[in-house]
Amino acid sequence: MKTYLSITALFALATTGSAQEKIVDTLKTASLEQVVVTGQFEPQSLKKSIYNLRVITKEDIKRLAANNLADVLSQSLNIIIRPSGSDGRSAISLFGLDGQYFKILQDNVPMVSDAGLGNNIDLTQINLNDIERIEIIEGSMGVTHGANAVSGILNIITKKGSDTKWELSATVQEETAGAEYAPFKAGKHIQGLKAGHKFSENWYASLSFNRNDFDGFKGDRSGPDHVPNDGTRGYQWLPDMQYSASSMLSYAKDDFRFFYKSEYFREKTAFYNATVNAVNNPPFEPIRTADDSRYFTTRLYNHANISGRLESGLRYNVSASYQNQKRETEDFEYNLNTKSESGSTKYKDQSSVVLYSTGTLSHFFMDKKYDLQLGYEFNGQNGFSKVIAENNFVKDVRRQFNNYDIFLSGEYAATEKLSLRPGARYSFQSVFDNQYAASLGFRYLLPKQVELRTSFGKSFRTPNFEEMYSELIFSGHYFIGNENLLPENSTSYEASIRKTFSVSEKSSLSTVLTANLLSVKDRISMALISVAPIAKSQYINISKYSMWNVAVTNQFRYGEFSANGGASLIGISQRLDNNEAVSDDRYLYTFQGTANVSYSILKWESALSVFYKYNGKQQTYISSFDEEGNPVFKPSTVSPFSLMDASIRKTFYKHYEVTLGVRNILDVTSVRQTSANAGATHPTSDNVMFAYGRSYFIKLTYNLNF
Template identity: 55%
Template sequence: MKNLLFLFFFITFSNLIFSQEINVDSLKINQLNEVVLTAQIEPQSLKKSVHNVKVISAEDIANLGANNLGDILNQYINITVRPSSSSGKSTVSMFGLDGGYFKILVDNVPLVNENGLGNNTDLSQINLNDIEQIEIIEGSMGVTHGANAVSGVLNIITKKSTKEKWNITATVQEETVGKEFALFEEGRHIQNLKISHNINDNWFVNLGSNRNDFKGFLGDRNGKDYTINDGTRGYNWLPKEQWQNNALLSYKKNQFRVFYKFEWLDEVIDFYGSAAQSGFNTQYGSYKYGDDERYYSTRFYHHLNAVGKLYNQLNYNISFSHQYQKREVEAYRYNISDDVELNNSKQKDQSMEVFYSIGTLSNFFKTKKVDFQLGYEAVKNNGFAIVDEEDNQKKNVYKNIDNIDFFAISEINVSESFSVRPGARYSFQSLFENQYAISLGNRLLLPKRYEVRASIGKSYRTPTFNELYTQIIFDGHYFVGNEDLIPETSTSYEASIKKRFDLTQKVDLKSNFNVSYLNVDDRITSALTGFEGATPIYEYINISKFKSINFALSNAIQSENWKFSLGGSLTGISRTIENLEFVSDDEFLYNFNLNSSISYTVPKWKTTFSTYYKFTGKTQQYLSTTDGYVLSEIEPYSWLDASTRKLFYNDRIELTIGARNLLDINNVNQSNLNQGAGHAVSSQVLLAYGRSYFLKLTYNLNF
């Protein structure tokens, strides 16, 4: 590790010297159109950013016909989307680390869920209809975004203006779920309405409502009204209905801008037990019933942001946010014979309320050579959960997890071609020892349109509410949290080189090669720590280590009508996991990913044809068993989406038709290779519900 540090600073110092010798006039670099906001002191072009930022535009989202964020992220290398058929949620992992290490923000504010803030976010609960662009930065971002930004951050930038006086958009989308579709009873049905209005030169208002009705996927199941007790009642993928409503009010005058945004999410997921049992009472006589549940999720999101100047020089940007999300569970007996619900019982089992504020001051110096930013972040988390104790007893847990952070970032433009960006953050924690994060990045522009970037960052992840307070204790099961957990710490290194080529006057090629290394210490793992009689006790403890190394190459060719991309990555992951008796192997296990996309626009037809392909190679990891650690392998698979988008009637009507999962992926095999016993046991991972088709129709009225 010391050698890597030495190499990093040697490269930085060499770049500093070399940059003085570059003739700036020789740098004939075209300015990129993309302007990025995430982790920048001020909004700036993609080329000038010290960080490697991936930008997903509103046009990219429209071409995909995506109905949730998972549909978008599923196309990108180094990102794995894991949908759950049992919970209805979709989460993201990067470099082999789950969503607890990857932070999702909306307009630079982390998004709440029942378990925390910004992490383990359900991708299906994010509204896509007001997105201007999505920005992704890989690697440690602890200085700018605090706790749990270990593997990267994703920032959703929403629309806050429109060119027209009035903009009214209405959308309907119909989608099959595998082969299943009916207008009201099967498939997915989406409706959206958005109204935007420039009241005058200063005031703007936006109102929107979105309904996403997923009727579930039967597969080899027989639905809720099935009365034969053969274990096939219910759904393979649970039905889910979402309502998302939002409002935005903004004001701008001269250099002052302020907006208030509100969003309300209401989600209902239906679970139907697999058994169809027999019952009797005096009112209904003999009847068939199932023990069913309904899960309600509700989220309220408030965000007030103000941007302006102090003393005609200092730039300030300050946000206040209040967010609340809860989950309620309603258990009931469903009388299948008479279509009646009996013995309904509803209670809240999880919630998180967050008061959040972040603010920055910048532009302390009039020179363009140096920019400096001071900032703070204040977080107050009020968490609640119901946990299971011994003897089938329930316990309510109320806990606060708070922190106040201060950070400073400087960007030093040594020359027009070379920039250095050091940063540091110190976090005052209410439950844990105080934490810190540091980073150093640089960017060097070389002749012939080369861009070189290198960075090092040290960050941390704090234990989640579940890891601290989980209790699941009943016959044969003993899983508990640990209030003595300490934060995980991590160090990441990254270097990249980007080159732009003019293949012809109208064809441009961008190629980027990236190498990164991430090390996580004191990783939290549920480990075997003892026995209660014959029942093994599993407890969260700081015992594991994690390392990953990643090599990624991406290429993008663009002309007036064509866009083509091709990328690949090779990721090696080493996990050291311990429990009471066994230690896993710490060898690096490698995974290869490949993605490609192509789109072609026919201006005369106002039509765009798009295709997206991703290959996910064999995934390996060690799993704990009573005999030791077993190497598990998930077989490789490919994913292919395609769509056609056409504009009609002076661009007022937009029609998109397409197909997801054209290769018809459902389950992939997972083998558990028992090295000691020398035999393999296979199971299956449910990834999707097969090939689906969609039609999306949008009407735009601008005046």
């Protein structure tokens, strides 16, 4: 009953809209005046964009009091954040497809991760210190952004200038982990520093540093010094320490722009084994030890960009990037008697080194009705991973991936109201067969502030390092990658209509109705390839996927009050095949809803914000066995759950800003997952840990601009 009341209240707001869209600043479509760059020939207003873009502004991030990208996207429509307490990662899922199909970029350059370039990035590792805004496009974007931009792209736009000569800020944030908190011992402890200096009208530089100390969440565990071997030693949510530092230098004069950005990230995650070993040591107490580990992730990001206009009128935009990421493991024995470590061994188990460049030329014609963009992309990756081969032999795998892409996109403005944009990309691959992508976009401005957009796109996803080269072979288990995998291919369609209402001088309302259709063929799945002398499984191209989605989003503003919300219905059909069994490919449905309200009290220099998101039940099929031991795919359902956050922000003495808030007000911890047992009277169920409960935070920021 509570669920239905929540959904009813969401629609009763009559102000539905996504939390990530920019709140209208003035009556006359201020959100449409927002300048965007993702997928554009040049920066232009949101209203002129061919694509249906969503924007998360810096103010939205402040209202959420977000620490990382996972905090920001947790309230976004169509997006599910999947956190894991076992390894501390948070991954994204859009339209039911995981992070392999969704590309994350910074200033139009994909970011390296331990699973590739731009894909499957751990969202908790992306700092928000220098973010100016975030732009999101749903659907295949293979023409403009290459491989793996299947379900959509997210582009982080960083700050590159200032209106004042100096910008200084310092931030301290303390946050509980559920009910657990102690200074320097439990909860979250975050510190940040940032300095920006405008040397002249043309030159600007900035430096920032951030430290995020998460001391883990014990829950029903007993911590690292728990001696009894009862399975409760350690943490439900692993402790994690992150350091990040960045620097940026930019120059702008007339039509010429240049910037260079460098970032360093370091993360340490601690794992405490639940099993305690005991060795008799008479006449003394037994020696009790545990086999523990630490995981280290290091990332270096460098990006240089130049853009401008040639004397002929041609516009150019060129980026070059060097990125280096590696993951290391340190294994050691922890003595619980003496609280000391011994036998430490540290090794690198994964790394990626990337050289990347992309560039475009546009404005080939003097006639403003026509525009043409010619572009290239180069991506050179050196990958490394340790795998377990036969007889438990650990071996190193090193491979190089290169692709050289060219793409062409045109735009025809038949009138001020009607625009068309066709595009195509051809990708020369060093490992796979050459690939292509194609797209066609359409925008039409109707009377009375109505905008119609439609788009078509074909894209592709290349197999990742694990799917091609992984090996896990030991005592009857045989799971291997496949160097002969084919890239997956996708097709997407989208249509949207936006209507902006001018209600009064102080108020405005904007409504967007969107429909999506996406299909993926040649999906990669682990499948049985032989049964004798032992069962062997391997990644092969065998599955299919299709999805349709209908969503409505609105944003409303009256004076200093704003309200946003949204509703989305998603249907997903998957044909899963592992050469033993084939799943039912009927459509399974899930519903999502979002709502948020914000009110600024100018007299008190404060702002109140509340965010709510409803995640409906999620259904899928999982591999299992029937009562006779035959392999089958069984339906599995993740129960619905809701998230709610609230904060109040207050400015003191012009320079001090205090934010108080509550995350996960509804105290969500575990979400039930049920599976049907063939021939059984009742389904089995399990609880999947999703969060660590209601948490409280206080954030203090000092800003000095002069």
